Amino acid sequence: MKSVVVSGATGFIGKELVRSLVERGDRVTALTRDPARARPLVPEGAAIERWDGGSGDAPLSCLEGADAVVHLAGERAVGVYWTDAVKREIEDSRVKSTERLVRAIERSARKPSVFVSASGVGFYGPHGNEALDETAPAGEDYLASVCVAWEGAAARATALGVRVVCARLGIVLGRGGGALSQMALPFKMFVGGPIGSGKQQVSWVHLEDAVRIFERAIDDESLRGPVNVVSPNGVTNAELSAAIGRTLSRPSVFRVPEAALRLRFGEGADPLVTGQRAIPAALVARGHQFRYAELDAALAEALGG
Secondary structure (H helix, E strand, O other): OOEEEEEOOOOHHHHHHHHHHHHOOOEEEEEEOOHHHHHHHOOOOOEEEEOOOOOOOOOHHHHOOOOEEEEOOOOOOOOOOOOHHHHHHHHHHHHHHHHHHHHHHHHOOOOOOEEEEEEEHHHHOOOOOOEEOOOOOOOOOHHHHHHHHHHHHHHHHHHHOOEEEEEEEOEEEOOOOHHHHHHHHHHHOOOOOOEOOOOOEEOEEEHHHHHHHHHHHHHOOOOOEEEEEOOOOOEEHHHHHHHHHHHHOOOOOOOEOHHHHHHHHHHHHHHHHOOOEEOOHHHHHOOOOOOOOOHHHHHHHHHOO
16 A cells, blocks of 8 residues: 555546545545545545645645655646736646645655656657657747656656656546547537648547556656656547547548637647657556557547447
């Protein structure tokens, strides 16, 4: 049994990770801005502590003696208009909250053995079809700069003797929310199709696999540094759209023009019309087995009745 602290515990990934950790017998503390709202979303076996990552350091009381800290908090960055205020929220919810957690770890008398911090494959910036493992350099666009700062803040825990894992997430596909619920809506209304050219690469992972990878990051002492949390089988946006259409028995021919996305989201359209093909080299090197390595199987489970 491990003692695990999870921020972002009521989010799409956080809820499932907390549930899975409790089921396997770990002692879990969920950090949340609103404990009353969180209680129905968090298993009874988990404790809840108040923490607003944007305004204060994490409570030492729950970090003292924790074996692992998993940091999943972060405001939505894709599918929103990037005003200066929104950019500040994106940066504060990722970079500053991570800095605050690391400061709290530094003040802890007994530090966790591992700090697992979320990041994103946006670290690599826009690319074509080339495979990008964890050694690929950072991009130069806005989201890449956020990821670089985010991971840099997490990496400071290394100097404290803590193993640090930066989980570079692709699009997470699963039931009950996340990006897929928004992506599938036009298809359900018979107006779905590719975004822009449809040629942009999409790195994806099923929710169940993402949870298992976070658990492995907690448990596997050989895993450290950046880890691409993606299926080994990336696709293009056109292929993803066609697969969603097949799964829902809907057409996938109504292309969304890039100009329309630019009009709606401005610079925030960048991650929708560009992409990258990240590969999970660190996981594959350790023999990790994905339950949903193929897109059709992942969508059948995520969109099934």
